[in-house]
Structure formats: C-alpha cells, structure tokens
C-alpha cells in the first residue's frame with residue numbers, strides 16, 4: 001500500500017473506502033455486485049453533501065434571525081432603562097414634575113404663541129419632530145379648543161437633560177392648567193386641572209380736577225372700570241356737566257386673578273361713591289335671584305332710568321316717527337321708528353337695561369334685535385350689518401352696551417339705524433321721554449343686598465339702623 005491510502009485508512013475506514021471509490025482502477029477491479037453496492041454508497045454520499053450544504057446555508061440565516069430578535073429585546077429593555085433613568089415618567093405629572101425640575105432632570109422652556117402662529121408652528125419652533133408636534137397637538141385638543149388659542153398664550157415646554165421632549169403645560173385665560181405629558185409607552189396624555197381663581201377687591205380714591213375719565217386714569221383706575229362707573233350712573237348724572245372740581249370719588253372693583261397672579265375674566269365695578277350736583281351718589285353692584293345684575297343705592301333701590309332717545313348720539317334723523325312717504329314703496333306709510341343714518345359698522349348701544357327677546361332676521365327689518373326693558377317697554381333695532389357675537393336671545397344688556405353694528409340689511413336704502421320704542425307692544429315716538437321706574441329690593445333680596453354691600457364696602461351702614469340720623473346720601 002502507498003503512503004496516502006495508508007494514512008487515510010488510519011483516519012477512518014469509511015474515508016479510505018471513499019478514496020478507493022474515486023480511483024478509476026478500483027472500478028475496473030470491482031465485481032458487478034460490488035459496483036451496485038458502491039453506486040448505492042455514491043448516492044448516499046451525494047445525499048449527505050446536499051444535506052450538509054442545505055444545513056450550512058440555513059444555519060447563518062437562522063442565526064441572523066435569532067441574533068436580531070435578541071438585539072431587539074436588548075434594544076427595548078435598554079430603551080426602557082433610559083426611559084426610567086432619564087425621564088422618570090411620573091404617574092402623577094404634577095408631583096414628579098417639580099421634583100424633576102428641581103433635580104435638573106427636566107429643563108423648562110417658555111414659548112409665547114406669536115401672531116398668526118399655530119400650536120404646531122410653536123412646537124416646530126421648539127425643534128420638535130413633526131410626529132411629536134402632531135401627537136402633542138392631538139392630545140391637547142382633547143382638553144381645549146385649539147382654535148381659541150390667542151397670540152400671547154404662554155406654553156411651558158419640558159425636555160429631559162438629553163433634549164427629549166417630555167410634555168407641555170399652559171394656563172388658559174380662565175386660569176385652568178392644561179398639560180400634556182409623555183407616558184411610559186411614549187404616548188402623550190392630556191390633563192386639565194381647574195385653576196383656583198381668587199377675587200380681589202381694589203379700592204381707588206381720587207378727586208375731580210378736570211373731567212372724570214382723566215382723573216380716574218390718574219388715580220390708577222382701569223379704563224374699563226371708569227366706563228362701568230359712567231354706565232352705572234348713566235341717565236342719572238351727566239359726567240360732562242354735573243361734576244365739580246375738588247369733589248372726591250371712591251371706587252371699588254373686583255379683579256379675578258389666578259394662583260399665579262394673572263388677571264382673568266372681566267373686572268366688575270362693585271361700588272362707586274361720588275358727588276354730583278351737590279348730591280352724594282352711592283351705588284352698589286348686586287345680582288338678584290333671577291341673575292340680573294344692577295346698581296342699587298344703600299336702600300337697595302335701583303335708580304329710575306330713561307330709555308335712550310338717540311342711541312347713536314346727536315346725529316341727523318333721516319326719517320322721523322309718524323306718517324311719511326316711503327323711499328322705496330313710494331307711498332304714504334306710517335313709520336314705526338326713527339331712522340338715524342350712520343356709517344356702516346357704527347356700534348349700536350342698547351337703549352336701556354334689559355333682556356334680548358328677539359335677535360335674527362325679521363323680514364323688511366333685516367337683522368333685528370328687540371330688548372325687553374320692563375313688562376311695559378321694549379326697544380327694537382333694525383337693518384343692522386351684524387350682531388355682537390357675545391349676545392344671544394336671553395342675554396342681559398345694560399344701557400349703553402354694544403348690541404350690534406349699523407348696516408343696510410332688509411328693506412333699506414343705505415346704512416342707517418331704525419330705532420323703535422314699544423310701549424305695551426305698540427310703537428311710540430322714540431324722541432319722547434320714557435322712564436324705567438326704580439326698582440326696590442324687598443325681603444330676602446334686600447337682606448342679601450345689605451350683606452353683600454357690607455362685604456364690598458366695610459363702611460356701609462344699613463340706613464334703617466341709623467334711622468334717627470338724617471341721611472344726606474339718599475337721592
């Protein structure tokens with residue numbers, strides 16, 4: 001035997017056999033029976049080879065698959081770990097947020113909504129991805145109306161130390177806190193927390209030197225409150241002529257602020273005391289059981305007030321009340337009101353305190369409003385271009401409140417206000433004087449009024465308790 005076969009034979013008899021099988025001389029020496037046996041071996045060998053090749057090709061693929069799933073698992077667990085370590089996702093955002101801010105894990109950024117900017121725009125400005133901005137806006141939309149966001153709205157944005165967006169928070173104009181925070185699964189969860197509104201009574205004292213508006217301004221009274229003072233005494237005193245230099249005035253108004261000290265809602269005049277025509281006028285704000293607000297003297301009486309004769313002021317009258325030739329219909333017709341021509345969009349004030357009972361389109365009147373002042377008196381307004389959006393049927397309006405704007409809707413030749421006064425449902429001449437009688441609070445309402453007056457002004461004295469003394473304040 002040669003060396004090679006001997007070595008092969010030593011390694012394994014089967015391999016030796018394969019070696020022999022491959023040699024052509026070997027085949028020549030084999031008997032047919034042996035050849036048949038070898039052929040079978042050959043098939044087995046080829047089969048084995050194919051098998052090995054198959055397994056060899058499958059293993060790496062399987063390996064890849066296995067390693068991928070392991071990697072993925074690791075990735076997920078690692079992500080969870082970073083979430084836990086870096087973000088400290090709180091179960092109750094308020095509790096942990098403060099902690100995270102204090103420990104520097106969370107950074108806050110304040111951004112103010114700019115003019116014509118949407119929330120998404122603001123979030124993009126904060127370098128949030130489109131996806132995050134969209135998800136945040138979607139979540140926030142569940143708790144507030146995004147269309148009602150106004151320029152100047154401040155958002156507090158929260159980022160983890162590695163600049164991962166974590167959530168945002170804002171205070172609404174009503175003082176509520178609205179937030180969106182990312183939870184453990186990366187979902188943005190909205191939250192709304194009703195804010196605590198604190199009411200503050202602010203007292204402003206001053207002296208008349210030239211005119212009320214500028215003196216009130218000098219004393220630090222907000223313009224809106226000064227306007228409420230004029231309105232509270234409207235129909236009783238003329239602020240241009242009845243005030244005398246050197247007379248003091250005292251005003252108390254209620255301001256509503258949030259916990260953060262931000263002013264919310266409308267401030268309301270609560271008390272005014274001033275001297276006009278040598279008489280002291282004390283007026284207290286009170287809302288009766290029916291929800292109607294008004295100003296009352298210390299006796300709990302509202303002042304008698306007249307209905308406005310010319311809601312748009314001393315302008316021209318294009319068509320008076322009574323019989324006239326109609327400019328469109330071209331025949332004599334009774335004119336049910338007074339027409340005041342005015343530029344399109346001129347604001348129209350309510351002619352007196354009352355409740356809106358009609359508001360909408362009314363045939364030839366076009367856009368029409370009717371205000372009921374008492375069971376006897378109403379005023380009506382026609383041809384308006386648009387209504388005050390804040391009002392609706394049932395709204396309470398005070399004398400002078402803007403209810404709509406001049407237009408030319410309905411049967412009209414040009415922009416003007418058609419103004420009617422109705423007495424027991426029948427139109428009467430608006431240029432005559434109609435007085436809404438004073439209203440006196442009685443019984444329970446009067447007791448509530450006195451209690452409220454004492455709360456507003458600690459100097460309030462119940463006039464009935466000091467009956468023996470003369471009361472100069474009573475009008």
Ligand SMILES: [Zn+2]
Nearest residue numbers: 337338339418
């Ligand atoms: Zn008219």
